[in-house]
Amino acid sequence: MRSEPNRPARRSANGQAMAIFALVSVLLFVVAGLAVDAGASYLTSNKLERAAAAAALAGVAYLPGDYPDAQNAALVEAARDGYPNAGSANACAGNPSPCVVTSQPQTNELKVTISTSVSTIFLRLVGFGAHTVVRSETALYLPPISLGQPGSQQGADIAGLGVTGYFERQEGWGNPRSEGDPFTPTPFQNSTGCGPGGSGDSCNATSSPDYHLISAANGTVAKDATLEYQGGNNYLIDIPPGATADVQIYNPSFAADTCGGGSTSPPYCYHENDSSFQGTGSPCTEYSAMEYTIFSAPTLSSRAQDTKVGQEIFYPYNASNVPTNYFYYAPGASGGACPSQTTVSGTPPTYHNWVSVLTYTPTALSDPENFNGANSYQNRLGTTLTNLGAVDKYYRLEVDSLQWNGFPTCKATVGPCATPDSTVANGGNGFSNAHKGYAVRLVKPATTSCPNFATCGSVSAMDDMTVFTPVNGSTNPQFAIPLFSIDPTAYAGQTITVNLFDVGDVGGGPAYVGLREPDGVTWAPANSITDLGANLAGTVPPSGGGNVSSLGNWPVGGAACSACYQTAGGGGGAIYQGQWVRFQIQIPASFTGPGGVACTSGGTSNCYWSLVYDVASSAVAGDTFSVEVGFGGSPDHLLP
Numbered sequence: 001m002r003s004e005p006n007r008p009a010r011r012s013a014n015g016q017a018m019a020i021f022a023l024v025s026v027l028l029f030v031v032a033g034l035a036v037d038a039g040a041s042y043l044t045s046n047k048l049e050r051a052a053a054a055a056a057l058a059g060v061a062y063l064p065g066d067y068p069d070a071q072n073a074a075l076v077e078a079a080r081d082g083y084p085n086a087g088s089a090n091a092c093a094g095n096p097s098p099c100v101v102t103s104q105p106q107t108n109e110l111k112v113t114i115s116t117s118v119s120t121i122f123l124r125l126v127g128f129g130a131h132t133v134v135r136s137e138t139a140l141y142l143p144p145i146s147l148g149q150p151g152s153q154q155g156a157d158i159a160g161l162g163v164t165g166y167f168e169r170q171e172g173w174g175n176p177r178s179e180g181d182p183f184t185p186t187p188f189q190n191s192t193g194c195g196p197g198g199s200g201d202s203c204n205a206t207s208s209p210d211y212h213l214i215s216a217a218n219g220t221v222a223k224d225a226t227l228e229y230q231g232g233n234n235y236l237i238d239i240p241p242g243a244t245a246d247v248q249i250y251n252p253s254f255a256a257d258t259c260g261g262g263s264t265s266p267p268y269c270y271h272e273n274d275s276s277f278q279g280t281g282s283p284c285t286e287y288s289a290m291e292y293t294i295f296s297a298p299t300l301s302s303r304a305q306d307t308k309v310g311q312e313i314f315y316p317y318n319a320s321n322v323p324t325n326y327f328y329y330a331p332g333a334s335g336g337a338c339p340s341q342t343t344v345s346g347t348p349p350t351y352h353n354w355v356s357v358l359t360y361t362p363t364a365l366s367d368p369e370n371f372n373g374a375n376s377y378q379n380r381l382g383t384t385l386t387n388l389g390a391v392d393k394y395y396r397l398e399v400d401s402l403q404w405n406g407f408p409t410c411k412a413t414v415g416p417c418a419t420p421d422s423t424v425a426n427g428g429n430g431f432s433n434a435h436k437g438y439a440v441r442l443v444k445p446a447t448t449s450c451p452n453f454a455t456c457g458s459v460s461a462m463d464d465m466t467v468f469t470p471v472n473g474s475t476n477p478q479f480a481i482p483l484f485s486i487d488p489t490a491y492a493g494q495t496i497t498v499n500l501f502d503v504g505d506v507g508g509g510p511a512y513v514g515l516r517e518p519d520g521v522t523w524a525p526a527n528s529i530t531d532l533g534a535n536l537a538g539t540v541p542p543s544g545g546g547n548v549s550s551l552g553n554w555p556v557g558g559a560a561c562s563a564c565y566q567t568a569g570g571g572g573g574a575i576y577q578g579q580w581v582r583f584q585i586q587i588p589a590s591f592t593g594p595g596g597v598a599c600t601s602g603g604t605s606n607c608y609w610s611l612v613y614d615v616a617s618s619a620v621a622g623d624t625f626s627v628e629v630g631f632g633g634s635p636d637h638l639l640p
Helices: 009-060 067-080 158-164
Strands: 099-103 109-118 129-141 165-170 235-240 244-250 290-296 307-314 325-329 341-347 353-354 393-401 435-443 456-459 466-470 478-485 495-501 511-516 526-531 564-568 582-588 607-616 620-631 634-640
Touching: 009 099, 009 109, 009 129, 009 634, 067 099, 067 109, 129 158, 165 393, 165 478, 235 244, 235 466, 244 582, 435 456, 478 620
Parallel strands: none
Antiparallel strands: 099 109, 109 129, 129 634, 165 435, 165 466, 235 393, 235 456, 244 353, 244 435, 290 307, 290 393, 325 341, 466 620, 478 607, 495 582, 495 620, 511 564, 511 607, 526 582
């Protein structure tokens, strides 16, 4: 007997298959939704990360000191990348989309957090709606390295030379760069030693010229018809909130007198009548007019926004017969023969005096300053630098040495320049052989001092500087001068480059130089020391970690010093005449100043690396040298 088929069971199996198919379909739908919607979320996350990074890099350049502009720059960049801020009060209350929030973890760090709502397509059907994606990036800006001495003054007047140890220095266009200034003189000279670019006579027309880092020649600033194309010495002026300052120059005119040559015993002098300058019999073309130009500097990381706001030209004179009289060549048009000398009784009002470059005006036509009104730039600043804002305000002072008549020497748009006044009829080679010494300071208006950073701010050299140090081994066989200061938070653990040009050029006995940390005791560690010029005397700097105590009683006690080297031989001959020597300096993870006091980044500080001289008691010289200090990579970068 045939049994009947179990139809209900078959119907049951069919129902299970349909249920399984439904479940698998939902699972497949969820997987597909995850693939599509999660992919969209992932792509959005990547875009947010890039936008946050760009915003942080755009804003961090305004730090430290200008957080409002840093925040604004970050918001502008985020909007440019597709994420305009919908939040308010730097917050995301109520989950606005997109929302951009900035913060300042450290004084030189900017953190940008961007959040946005991402809608779902497939997952919305199974109950998963829009969700928020958040990404953050932090950028670090390494602030400028301060060159020179701390506080509101760079360089010393004559009365202070025995205290600070050096004054600011700038050579004329016609001097050989081997005299210590590699930037301002012309590269077209037949003199040994011009820095990198050749061997033997490395100062000929085929060598690579050195230019100031801030110059039209280097492409860091726009060409200005009133300024030298290869640049001049530059100083950063920092005015804190509520402070007011006057900018003054000591001995602002090139004022050659009877003090020059090898005079390094008190009373010290400015050595403006040195070497190639011929003194009283010099034609007008050997003199230099000095130009002091002030720019507003809204951004520390770039010179593109610097705006000229004031300029003073001080014309040269010969002060050899002061206080009886002095003479000068009345400024005229560019070119042509030298005019007759004009003799004036008495002492020029700018001679060995502090003079404001904001408010000074000539007292008579015999006062060479601004005698040629056509070359005078109207001062747009008023009488002082005043900061009424809530953050530090910055200015840049540029010092240029011009032709004797106030016109730029070097006006080329590319390459080395020809000198306009180069005719033999002028009685000389047509090049300025001036050696200009000066000092820069900030003072509180109507006073002669600036007691602290809060009252009128600080001034420091930018990127590079050239200074003059009187060396007299019989009275001061070992001494230190402040060379540079860095932000302890930003630069801790970093490696910086210190380039010294023609340093330790002394006569009469051996000489050594080295770098010492801010505590005044520890020698700076150098990863390497490299001679970048032609080796003239067969001696090379020691490699990193080397001990040069075998070269003499140096350093004291024979301590290891990888950032020390001999600069003059036993008889005083310069070993690195007109050459660069480069140090790679490792900044400690933490460092202190004198007495173990922690270094700080704000205001005046004792946390300066020093250049130490050690010379024989028989050594005597006036040492002009130049220095560059910088960071090898980009000053602003993302933190890992």
